[in-house]
Amino acid sequence: MAVADLDLELDVFAGPFDLLVAVLLREEVDLLEVELAEVVVAYIEYLEGKGELELEVATEFLVLIAALLELKSRLLLPGADPELEEMGPEEAVEELLARLLEYRRFRAAAAALAERFEAARGYLYRSAPLPPSLRRVAVDAATAAYDPDRLGAALGDLLVVPPPVDTSHIRPTVSLERRLRALRDALAGRTSIDFDEQFGGEDRLTQAVTLFALLELYRKGEVTWKQSEPLGPIEIRRQESSAR
Amino acid sequence: MSDLSRTIEALLFLSPQPVAVADLVEATEATEGQVAEAIDLLREDLAEGRRGVVLREVAGGFSLASDPASEGAARRLLAKPRTPPLTQAQAETLAIVAYLQPVSRPEVARIRGVSSESAVQTLAERGLIEESGRSQFGAALFKTTELFERLFGLSGLDQLPDPSRFDPTPDDERELRERLLKAGEQRSEP
Amino acid sequence: MSDLSRTIEALLFLSPQPVAVADLVEATEATEGQVAEAIDLLREDLAEGRRGVVLREVAGGFSLASDPASEGAARRLLAKPRTPPLTQAQAETLAIVAYLQPVSRPEVARIRGVSSESAVQTLAERGLIEESGRSQFGAALFKTTELFERLFGLSGLDQLPDPSRFDPTPDDERELRERLLKAGEQRSEP
Numbered sequence: 001m002a003v004a005d006l007d008l009e010l011d012v013f014a015g016p017f018d019l020l021v022a023v024l025l026r027e028e029v030d031l032l033e034v035e036l037a038e039v040v041v042a043y044i045e046y047l048e049g050k051g052e053l054e055l056e057v058a059t060e061f062l063v064l065i066a067a068l069l070e071l072k073s074r075l076l077l078p079g080a081d082p083e084l085e086e087m088g089p090e091e092a093v094e095e096l097l098a099r100l101l102e103y104r105r106f107r108a109a110a111a112a113l114a115e116r117f118e119a120a121r122g123y124l125y126r127s128a129p130l131p132p133s134l135r136r137v138a139v140d141a142a143t144a145a146y147d148p149d150r151l152g153a154a155l156g157d158l159l160v161v162p163p164p165v166d167t168s169h170i171r172p173t174v175s176l177e178r179r180l181r182a183l184r185d186a187l188a189g190r191t192s193i194d195f196d197e198q199f200g201g202e203d204r205l206t207q208a209v210t211l212f213a214l215l216e217l218y219r220k221g222e223v224t225w226k227q228s229e230p231l232g233p234i235e236i237r238r239q240e241s242s243a244r
Numbered sequence: 245m246s247d248l249s250r251t252i253e254a255l256l257f258l259s260p261q262p263v264a265v266a267d268l269v270e271a272t273e274a275t276e277g278q279v280a281e282a283i284d285l286l287r288e289d290l291a292e293g294r295r296g297v298v299l300r301e302v303a304g305g306f307s308l309a310s311d312p313a314s315e316g317a318a319r320r321l322l323a324k325p326r327t328p329p330l331t332q333a334q335a336e337t338l339a340i341v342a343y344l345q346p347v348s349r350p351e352v353a354r355i356r357g358v359s360s361e362s363a364v365q366t367l368a369e370r371g372l373i374e375e376s377g378r379s380q381f382g383a384a385l386f387k388t389t390e391l392f393e394r395l396f397g398l399s400g401l402d403q404l405p406d407p408s409r410f411d412p413t414p415d416d417e418r419e420l421r422e423r424l425l426k427a428g429e430q431r432s433e434p
Numbered sequence: 435m436s437d438l439s440r441t442i443e444a445l446l447f448l449s450p451q452p453v454a455v456a457d458l459v460e461a462t463e464a465t466e467g468q469v470a471e472a473i474d475l476l477r478e479d480l481a482e483g484r485r486g487v488v489l490r491e492v493a494g495g496f497s498l499a500s501d502p503a504s505e506g507a508a509r510r511l512l513a514k515p516r517t518p519p520l521t522q523a524q525a526e527t528l529a530i531v532a533y534l535q536p537v538s539r540p541e542v543a544r545i546r547g548v549s550s551e552s553a554v555q556t557l558a559e560r561g562l563i564e565e566s567g568r569s570q571f572g573a574a575l576f577k578t579t580e581l582f583e584r585l586f587g588l589s590g591l592d593q594l595p596d597p598s599r600f601d602p603t604p605d606d607e608r609e610l611r612e613r614l615l616k617a618g619e620q621r622s623e624p
Contacts, residue, residue, distance in 0.1 A: 035548035044610075072547070097611050101602050102545055108600035109533060110525035113586065117520060120587035122502025123490060127365055127450060128260035129374060130322060131309070134448070137323040138371060139390050144397030145327035148405050151396070154332070154339040156410025158355060159420075161427045245485060247503070253486030254504035255511050257447075263511065271511035295435060296443025313437075314444035321445050321453065321461035331564045362561030362581065369450035 006046060006061070010038055015176065017043075017061070031072050037103045040065055069099070174206050179213035187223065187238045195225075195234035245289065248274055248282040253290075256299070256308045264305035325391060326370055337363040341373050342392070342404055344421050346385035355424045357431025435479060438464055438472040443480075443498075452495030452584065493583035494590050517560075517585075527553040528562060532582070533597050536566045536575035 006017040013020055013029055017039065020029070043061055129135065186198050199210050214236065217223045225236045245253075251272050256263060268279050283299075283306065290299040292311065300309050310318060330338065337360050340352050352360045364386065367373045372395065376387040388401070398404065407420060435443075441462055446453060458469050473489075473496065480489040482501065490499045500508055509516060520528065527550050530542050542550045554576065557563045562585070566577040578591070588594065602610075 032543075032549045035546065037547040097607075099547070100610060101607060103547065104602045104606075105597065105600045106526055106529050106533075106545060108602075109529035109595075109597060110522070112595055112600065113529050113532065114520050114525040116586050116588075117525075120585060121517065122505040123488070123499035123587065124254075124258055124505065124508055125497060125499050125584065126258055126260075126447070127369055129368065129371065130448065133315070134318055134322050135371065135391075137319050138325050139394055141323045142325045142391055142394035144395060145325075146330065146396050148396045148398060148403070150330065150335055151339040151342055152405035152407060152410045154335040155343055155407050155424075158336055158340070158424055159407075159410075159427055161430050250486040250501060251504040251507050254500035255486075255508060257487050257498065258500050258508050258512060267511060271507045273507075296440040296445075297447050308447070310444035310448050311440060314441040317441050317445055317461045317463075318448055320463075321457060322448060326451070331558070333558060333561075358555070358559050360559070362559065366561065366581075 006043055008039060008042055010035055031068065034068075034072075036065065036068055036072060037100065040100060174209040176209060176213055176216070179206070179210045180216060183210065183213055183217060183223070183236070187236070190238070192235055192237045195236060246282055246285060248272060248278055249285045249289070252279065252282050252306075253286055253308075256306055257297075259307070262300075262302045262304040262307040267305070325395060327395060331363070333360065333363040334367060336360075338367055338372060338388075338392075340424070341367075341386050342388050342401070343407060344417065344424070345387040345401075346376050347387075348379045348381075348383035348385050350383055351425075352386075355428040357428045436472055436475060438462060438468055439475045439479070442469070442472050442496075443476060446489075446496055446498045449497075451580065452490075452493045452497040454495040457495070490587065491589040492587060493580040497584065521553070523548075523550065523553040524557055526550075528557055528578070528582075531557070531563050531576050532578050532591070532594055535577040535591075537577075538569045538571075538573035538575050540573055542576075 008015065008017055008020060010020075013034060020034070020039070043065075130138065182199075186193050195210075195214075199207055202210065214223065214225060218225060221239055223236055223238055225234055227234045252268055255268060255271060265276065265279055265283075268283075269276050272279065274282075287299050289295070290297060290308070292298050293313075296311055296314060297308050298311050300307050333356075336356055337352055340355050341347055344351075349360065349364055352364065364373070368375075368386075371389055371391045373386045373392065374389050375384045377385050379385055392398075393400065442458055445458065445461060455466065455469055455473075458473075459466050462469060464472070477489050479485070480487060480498070482488050483503075486501055486504055487498050488501050490497050508514070523546075526546055527542055530545055531537055534541070539550065539554055542554065554563070558565070558576075561579055562582045563576045564579050565574050567575050569575055582588075583590065
């Protein structure tokens, strides 16, 4: 398996690891929203399942994830100590290890808590107002303890219309398969297409995934493509030999 | 004590209102005869003077109540209202009930943009809000209590601070409600 | 059942929150020893499987709860859906808050490696955690609530399992380190 094929199922992203890196670098997905520990755990679980370590692949993964971690820790800790920037590979390993261990600890604690919650879920507590005679006593004994302005302020907060939530980062469910199909469909009955003409109307992420799909088709020998100058038009040509 | 008696005791314990036999039959999936028998057992076990809780038969059905013998102790324990600081969720919920009452739980949730079950329950338990009838759709409506006014040092609901102090445009209640709902819908949109 | 046990049963029945021994002593005007003895009697009487109601030691006090055996019937009667289980994100966030409280959102994010806003918000809405002041940098700090202890059946935070129980084993750690180092070495060899 190439590291690119490591399949991820994260809250904000589903797809191969390579694509995650690609969309992160293009800032299509907010790095802060990505659970890198989950990525690492997914990878390690994959390794455990496999029982052997492919060093090349592992190295590639480690370099990428370490870079992401470093990037992310800088984002999380703006202006953090400059030592972070000088981190060597060994320190990076120790840092990664410490983080993984801490995360594992709380993951295990979370499992224990969830179990406990499950066990206690059957016990229900009574929630009923006091009988009238006792309610009376409580009112009589009550003295002012809260500031009414707290209510006015709370209501004022609720009147504020929040800015529309930016959900542009929660769309990375563009499926590679569907983009592969879109490319093949576009080429059906034609020998060549222009990328921009065909896909220029799509959003950035869809275009990025389409480009990824294009690479895949190229690898399979279904298409060739040409871009004569940087940022110039991309011409995609069907390989005549490919049976389709 | 039979399993069914135990279940019925639990149901009466949990229910804030008296429970009709028909409802017990439905909830326990037993027959009416079995429920009647179980209630007889309970009646014996929870006769006055036996435990701290007694079985009461009232118009609407059966309910548990504390034994009157414990009233003095109950006064001493419960007379002091609990006034821990309000959390933000509680303050928002209480503000909505105070300014818009009577108001239903779904309406509170729509305004806040999040389910507000636990805040409503805590406020009701502390005696700051209470049920007051049902909306036309059957949802329980809430209003503030006399205890609420005492704890906020208000001589009446008209003493609540003018919301326009916290928001530039003065509103009458109806407009206020509409604006809150609109803001709430924005909040719950994503 | 002694008079004192009966009174205490009545107090626990009435009180919406768990009641601490000190408050029982004050309300019943008995000595601490007498209250402890009465609670022991009650604990026996209300042991699991005896009645519909059981005695629970939660959140720093005593409380009555319905026996889990009646849960199904109770949910049918009260038309209360089962509380949803915790999601993985919520459970992790809750574990971090429970063990490190008071703790800020950025700290939770640092440990989980992911922004945990929505988990924090949901836990606060469910009343399991609440704000408790601000850190020196102005970030809101969170702690667990009494409801958390009640819903998790903890008599106090000291009843949380020893966190060292969750430490990865030395073997795990060694294996992880070796694996990482191996990959690292490979990388530095051209």
